[in-house]
Amino acid sequence: MSRRLPLAQVLLAGLASLSSCQSNDAPGSRSPADLRAPGEVIKEQPLPATSQPDTSLPAAFTRFTDALRQADTTALNxxxxxxxxxxxxxxxxxxxxLTRVGDIRGFRRENQQRPFFSLAAELMPCLRPEPVDTLPRATCDGRPGNEAGFARLGCLLAPHRDAGLNGIWPHATLRGGTVAQGQAALARISHTVLQTRSGFRFHWARTAQGWRLVLVDLRIPCSA
Structure with a gap:
């Protein structure tokens, strides 16, 4: 003779079975492949693009000033x-x-025999040089703070047009190099960065390895 289960126990067993089926069908319990619509193609997400190094002259000048302030000989060389x-x-x-150097550690400025890194204290703040068509010239009739009389102030970048450098070599005192080497270096210059507060000019050439510093002009305008 079969034994009949109480009605309450039957109802509880049925509810447990229904709950188990629903939990198995819940979205959170299924893989992404089970959730996609029939025939839907899942596209692969593109990998994030790797950032390319900045090979511009403004970036090279920033590396130069950073190397000066950090006294980083390796970066500067x-x-x-x-x-x-x-x-x-x-x-x-x-x-x-005019002094030609291959390793900046061997250079001392003529004024007080200071190292090249002493320039860091004389540079004006310059996150990136501002490109301009032509660099302003010193007129020597400026006001305090701009004694050189530059028509435009700042850290400025322009194509090299300083013809005055060509006539310096024959009558300059040379150290570490020859007139021929100096003129060959001058012919390679394509762009110049001017800092108007000091009047210093930094002349650059583009090579197969990137931008390289060719000549640093530390003459102070209107100081003669």
């Missing part, structure tokens, strides 16, 4: 092309002085 060296132009007296 990396901006000098070994075959040509870096020329540094000063005016300690009546005649200009």
């Amino acid at each position: 990396g901006l000098i092309e070994p075959a040509h060296g870096l020329w540094i132009l000063e005016q300690p007296g009546a005649l200009p002085l």
